[in-house]
Amino acid sequence: MSESIRQESPLVERNTRARHQASPANAGITVRPRPFLACINLRGDPSDGAFTDAVRGVTGIDLPTTPNTVADGDQWRALWLCPDEWYLVGAPGAENDAVDTLEQALAGQHFAVNDVTSGMTTLEISGPRTRDVLAKGCTLDLHPRMFGPGQCAQTLISHAGVVIRYVDDQPTLELMVRRSFADYLWVWLEDAALEYGMAATE
């Protein structure tokens, strides 16, 4: 990205310093936006060794083939989206080089690599009431017996399409959402968390 272009989080008017200061003590949930994470949509045939070798060579990851699971590498994380599609998530700014490198490594193969970084944003939700709040708009069972380490899932939270990822047993869950839905999701979270208290943080 050119230095002259300023990136702006879709939540810039929600996650303000005033909102941070208005956060209650002992909040039931804490929302932490993680804007600008690199996000690449990758498609290809995981039964084709040439494809998986090339992806491993660039990302260091063996693409997960078990539905709704995550594979972590040093620089990148792969989330299963469907039998031939993954999100590759990495550090902010890493997307441009990675797209170029992947396209070179996969040249001649049947694949698709698309940078969707600017179309997505990420919210990290943590705190003791995380599952109670999400349960108000999500039909997935997020109990750790059903949704634990290494798992992700595409689903709906109050009509908004999200990818939920298990982070830790705080509990912390991560929501990837299209940036145009981020404001809606934030307002929904504020409402759903009203009875528990919602903190916002940088």
Next chain:
Amino acid sequence: MLYIKCPWCGWRDESEFGYGGEAHIKRPEDPDALSDAEWADYLFMRTNPRGSHRERWVHTAGCRRWFNAIRDTQTYEFKAFYKMGEEPPGGEQ
């Protein structure tokens, strides 16, 4: 609310799915060779059974794969879920 088993993602709520009508309807090899009545039969006529119905669903809010299911049209009970390209459990009807 129905509870539906995506062949990839497992049991999910009906709100994540879309319905695609009767399954296993084969597009005619050579539409130009058909009469209007035969083409209309392909396009519009469905078996509409009372009881076991083989039908298509798509996991719209999840993995976005199409798959097939067998559902009882009287009780709404699902009898089976199977991937596209797989034979219906219980064989041809």
